[in-house]
Amino acid sequence: MSLPLNTILIDDEPLAISRLRRLLLPRADTFTIIGEARNGAEGLALVETERPDLIFLDIEMPLLNGFEMLARLSYMPLVVFATAYDQYAIRAFEENSVDYLLKPIETDRLDRTVAKIRNLVGSRPAGTLPAIANPYADNLMRLLEQMKPRKELYSISVKTGEKILLLPLTDVAFFEAEEKYVFVATTDGQKYLTSYTLTNLCERLPDTFVRVSRSAVVNSHRIRECQKQFDGKFVLTLTDKKATRLTTGSTYTDTVKQLLSL
Numbered sequence: 001m002s003l004p005l006n007t008i009l010i011d012d013e014p015l016a017i018s019r020l021r022r023l024l025l026p027r028a029d030t031f032t033i034i035g036e037a038r039n040g041a042e043g044l045a046l047v048e049t050e051r052p053d054l055i056f057l058d059i060e061m062p063l064l065n066g067f068e069m070l071a072r073l074s075y076m077p078l079v080v081f082a083t084a085y086d087q088y089a090i091r092a093f094e095e096n097s098v099d100y101l102l103k104p105i106e107t108d109r110l111d112r113t114v115a116k117i118r119n120l121v122g123s124r125p126a127g128t129l130p131a132i133a134n135p136y137a138d139n140l141m142r143l144l145e146q147m148k149p150r151k152e153l154y155s156i157s158v159k160t161g162e163k164i165l166l167l168p169l170t171d172v173a174f175f176e177a178e179e180k181y182v183f184v185a186t187t188d189g190q191k192y193l194t195s196y197t198l199t200n201l202c203e204r205l206p207d208t209f210v211r212v213s214r215s216a217v218v219n220s221h222r223i224r225e226c227q228k229q230f231d232g233k234f235v236l237t238l239t240d241k242k243a244t245r246l247t248t249g250s251t252y253t254d255t256v257k258q259l260l261s262l
Helices: 014-027 040-050 066-072 107-122 137-147 198-204 250-260
Strands: 005-010 031-037 054-057 078-083 099-102 155-160 163-168 172-178 181-186 191-194 209-213 216-219 223-228 234-238 245-247
Touching: 005 014, 005 040, 014 031, 014 107, 031 040, 040 054, 040 066, 054 066, 066 078, 078 107, 099 107, 155 191, 172 198, 198 209, 198 216, 209 245, 209 250, 216 234, 223 250, 234 250
Parallel strands: 005 031, 005 054, 054 078, 078 099
Antiparallel strands: 155 163, 172 181, 172 216, 181 191, 209 216, 223 234, 234 245
């Protein structure tokens, strides 16, 4: 990647994109504008076709918003967000993109962005592909993944004979992995086989459920007692009918301490 950078402007506001173009034209030593898009869907198609070095990207757009568009790209160009969001709403992206500009974009603020880009690109070998040169790509993709709406569970479906039971999470004491299988244990002492992995469950269970070992996820509302062992681990006694005792894993000690304010 070398200067000037092939650049695409993506914004659904004609006045905003016109102003940005006017601001960038005098900076032709840094940017070569190769295209514009008026929504996220157009932006996605244009970026995939042209594979620019850099994009100026609005967030709130029809069809696909800026985040949704980025999540569908097959590679990640350098990104400068140009948005009406205030600095607090976009703060999480400060370290995961080249920069962000608040609308209406001011000349002196754009100059700081240009300086940042020139410093970044000046340290990269000429001809490097954007997918390799972009030092923010991995962080940005991880951040986008974290922003996806979480489909939280409210009950657990289990099969028993010819029936499928829906167990409310309030009735669940803990989940436990045994070899290749994961079982759900209820407060009345019953145990059922589930189709989930512990990793799947941790992604979708509410925060009241906490992983305490490699093989167990516990409903924190069902912990009655906690005893510390000589090796630093804890033994948790639950409020289920069997008064189940679970030993925490050594790598989960800090999680348990935080959970129980120890």
